[in-house]
Amino acid sequence: MEIDRSRPSQPSSGTQEESREGGPAGEDVAYWEGLEQTDEFKRLVAARMRFVLPATVFFLVYYFLLPLANGLAPDFMRTDVIGHVNIAYLFALSQFVMAWLLAWFYLRQATNVFDRLAAMVRERASRGRGTTP
Amino acid sequence: MNLTLVLFLIVVGITLVITGWAARRTRTTVQFWAAGRGIKGWQNGLAIAGDYMSAASFLGIAGLIAFNGYDGFMYSVGWLVAYLTVLFLIAEPMRNTGKYTIADVLSYRMSPIPVRSAAAFSTVAVSASYMMAQMIGAGSLIKILIPTLDSALKPWFNWTVLGTKLDPSITIVGVLMMVYVIAGGMVATTWVQIVKAVLLMGGAILLSFLVLLHFGFNLGRFFDTIAGVKDKASGLNFTQPGILYPYGKKQVLGIDLALLDNVSLGMALILGTAGLPHILMRFFTVPDAKAARQSVAWAMGLIGSFYIMTTFLGFGAATLVGKTNICATVTAGCKPNSNLAAPRLAEYLGTQFFGGTGGEFLLAFIAAVAFATILAVVAGLTLAASGAFSHDFYVNVIRTHILHGHVSDREQVLVARITAGLVGLLSIWLAARVGATANAAALVAGVAFVIASAANLPAILFTLFWKRFNTWGAVASLVGGSLVTIWLVAIGPGWTVPVNANPAFPLQNVGIVSIPIGFLLAIVGTYLGELVKADRLAEQKFHEIDVRAQTGLGAEPVPAG
Numbered sequence: 001m002e003i004d005r006s007r008p009s010q011p012s013s014g015t016q017e018e019s020r021e022g023g024p025a026g027e028d029v030a031y032w033e034g035l036e037q038t039d040e041f042k043r044l045v046a047a048r049m050r051f052v053l054p055a056t057v058f059f060l061v062y063y064f065l066l067p068l069a070n071g072l073a074p075d076f077m078r079t080d081v082i083g084h085v086n087i088a089y090l091f092a093l094s095q096f097v098m099a100w101l102l103a104w105f106y107l108r109q110a111t112n113v114f115d116r117l118a119a120m121v122r123e124r125a126s127r128g129r130g131t132t133p
Numbered sequence: 134m135n136l137t138l139v140l141f142l143i144v145v146g147i148t149l150v151i152t153g154w155a156a157r158r159t160r161t162t163v164q165f166w167a168a169g170r171g172i173k174g175w176q177n178g179l180a181i182a183g184d185y186m187s188a189a190s191f192l193g194i195a196g197l198i199a200f201n202g203y204d205g206f207m208y209s210v211g212w213l214v215a216y217l218t219v220l221f222l223i224a225e226p227m228r229n230t231g232k233y234t235i236a237d238v239l240s241y242r243m244s245p246i247p248v249r250s251a252a253a254f255s256t257v258a259v260s261a262s263y264m265m266a267q268m269i270g271a272g273s274l275i276k277i278l279i280p281t282l283d284s285a286l287k288p289w290f291n292w293t294v295l296g297t298k299l300d301p302s303i304t305i306v307g308v309l310m311m312v313y314v315i316a317g318g319m320v321a322t323t324w325v326q327i328v329k330a331v332l333l334m335g336g337a338i339l340l341s342f343l344v345l346l347h348f349g350f351n352l353g354r355f356f357d358t359i360a361g362v363k364d365k366a367s368g369l370n371f372t373q374p375g376i377l378y379p380y381g382k383k384q385v386l387g388i389d390l391a392l393l394d395n396v397s398l399g400m401a402l403i404l405g406t407a408g409l410p411h412i413l414m415r416f417f418t419v420p421d422a423k424a425a426r427q428s429v430a431w432a433m434g435l436i437g438s439f440y441i442m443t444t445f446l447g448f449g450a451a452t453l454v455g456k457t458n459i460c461a462t463v464t465a466g467c468k469p470n471s472n473l474a475a476p477r478l479a480e481y482l483g484t485q486f487f488g489g490t491g492g493e494f495l496l497a498f499i500a501a502v503a504f505a506t507i508l509a510v511v512a513g514l515t516l517a518a519s520g521a522f523s524h525d526f527y528v529n530v531i532r533t534h535i536l537h538g539h540v541s542d543r544e545q546v547l548v549a550r551i552t553a554g555l556v557g558l559l560s561i562w563l564a565a566r567v568g569a570t571a572n573a574a575a576l577v578a579g580v581a582f583v584i585a586s587a588a589n590l591p592a593i594l595f596t597l598f599w600k601r602f603n604t605w606g607a608v609a610s611l612v613g614g615s616l617v618t619i620w621l622v623a624i625g626p627g628w629t630v631p632v633n634a635n636p637a638f639p640l641q642n643v644g645i646v647s648i649p650i651g652f653l654l655a656i657v658g659t660y661l662g663e664l665v666k667a668d669r670l671a672e673q674k675f676h677e678i679d680v681r682a683q684t685g686l687g688a689e690p691v692p693a694g
Binding site: 028033035045048052055056059060066071072074077082083085086089092095096098102103106107110115122125 | 213214216225380430673
């Protein structure tokens with residue numbers, strides 16, 4: 001990925017007398033707000049949210065089901081499935097598979113969708129202040 | 134010459150060669166703190182794994198499983214799933230908006246003096262508690278695994294500093310980590326972590342292979358044997374949950390105490406990782422957000438595989454060696470020590486497959502791996518803690534924002550090296566002092582995860598994703614979250630020796646209370662700040678961090694050369 005060098009304001013290293021380190025306020029706020037309002041950026045955020053929000057809720061629920069089930073239904077979790085491999089152990093192992101699968105989905109989504117949309121926002125930004133609404 | 138000592142010296146030798154090589158590549162600030170942002174995704178993935186999997190993961194989990202069966206595995210699960218939080222919400226925005234520390238990201242929007250000071254405070258609180266656990270663990274491990282080293286040093290190691298007698302083993306670890314960080318900064322730390330990750334994975338694969346070989350690669354037979362190991366107190370076998378967390382015994386507010394403790398632990402594990410300064414710092418070492426994300430993927434592959442193998446190590450030790458034989462010296466009365474499950478398993482398997490010398494060699498090898506593990510983690514912690522002192526507090530708060538001066542690159546690197554030295558010396562002294570109360574050692578590692586999730590995580594998440602969040606909210610969560618956690622732990626069970634039977638706070642894992650409080654403080658602080666109209670700029674600056682975090686616009690570039 002190429003680093004965008006045509007950004008409007010370098011992050012100042014704090015030598016100016018402003019109270020934030022991310023560069024001076026004022027017209028800059030309008031610039032970033034403008035970029036935030038572009039279709040490209042809105043699409044990027046929407047695409048990310050569509051994946052990250054449900055995925056996060058899912059993995060949190062799935063993860064906490066394990067200690068909850070162990071604590072609330074220990075006898076059920078101790079049920080042997082194959083030989084002495086019980087539900088509790090299989091459920092714990094499935095957490096690894098779940099984490100790897102979700103990570104893989106995220107990576108695929110990020111490379112195919114998020115990166116492309118982010119590049120479009122950067123492209124829009126590099127066209128300069130004049131073209132941002 | 135003693136075999137363990139030889140392997141130990143080889144590990145030290147390798148890391149020192151790396152440090153010498155790295156020192157020549159550590160001249161500028163960005164090289165010192167971020168390895169020139171030139172670490173590749175897969176390399177950073179290995180380094181994250183090396184930074185993350187501490188002695189607590191390797192020896193600790195294997196021991197927990199060897200002594201308590203299934204319940205010990207809960208740590209393994211939480212520590213992997215935690216990386217989903219990092220991957221989805223933290224890694225890429227961090228790389229896109231940050232420079233060297235967490236505070237760099239926060240002070241984009243917030244008033245730098247209070248927020249940097251508060252973030253420096255919580256970073257030091259997290260790193261210090263993590264560091265204490267590692268150093269104390271290292272001290273006792275070296276004494277047991279490499280006794281020749283400890284006893285060789287003891288005679289001429291008799292320094293008492295400010296009323297605390299220094300510990301030779303702790304001091305060796307401390308001095309080595311100081312050498313790595315002062316001379317080689319992030320470059321040396323990264324490569325020490327990579328070497329350690331390779332050694333650790335190699336050791337775990339070898340031991341797991343031998344355990345399975347013992348059972349003729351028959352998993353059914355392996356699990357039958359595990360089910361034959363019974364816990365005396367509960368009557369449960371080792372494949373069953375409920376030994377470490379005795380469900381249905383005690384209640385708090387009508388809820389099962391063991392269940393609460395287990396869920397509380399899970400919260401700290403799963404949310405804390407995303408707030409650990411020494412882990413987050415690693416994302417500034419890669420060229421861009423894409424590499425940051427790839428490094429999490431690599432780390433998840435390695436960490437997950439390793440934690441699945443902990444069941445082979447732990448169950449292997451439980452079945453082949455047995456709890457009653459896992460101790461420091463078999464001859465002079467066995468006092469079971471769970472940290473020795475993996476080393477004793479290595480000794481057993483080596484002897485079984487390669488004879489007496491094989492057992493000795495495998496034990497020595499695992500001891501060396503454990504030692505490398507500790508070194509890699511403490512180096513990362515030293516770097517994170519000195520970043521808080523020198524980059525956040527000295528360079529940015531004092532020199533830049535209070536004195537309005539310009540700090541040259543040379544001075545920044547010099548100050549970084551000095552603070553790394555101070556952090557090292559302080560850790561050596563503190564670990565020797567705290568080490569006297571052994572009970573605190575295991576607990577403080579857990580505290581680090583809770584502070585990270587109660588103080589750092591709300592501040593980072595809200596800075597990136599909540600428009601109204603402001604300086605008041607950030608300071609409230611960073612300082613308040615840390616203090617509430619420390620206070621709850623202090624009044625809870627387990628802090629004092631002997632364990633307090635009737636503590637003011639019933640849970641050992643305080644996350645379930647302190648993490649919501651941390652988030653609540655962030656929200657209440659924000660609304661209070663709004664009420665007094667203290668910080669309007671934070672809301673205006675949200676647009677900028679919002680766009681930057683998502684797109685990488687204006688992200689710190691890879692420096693030329």
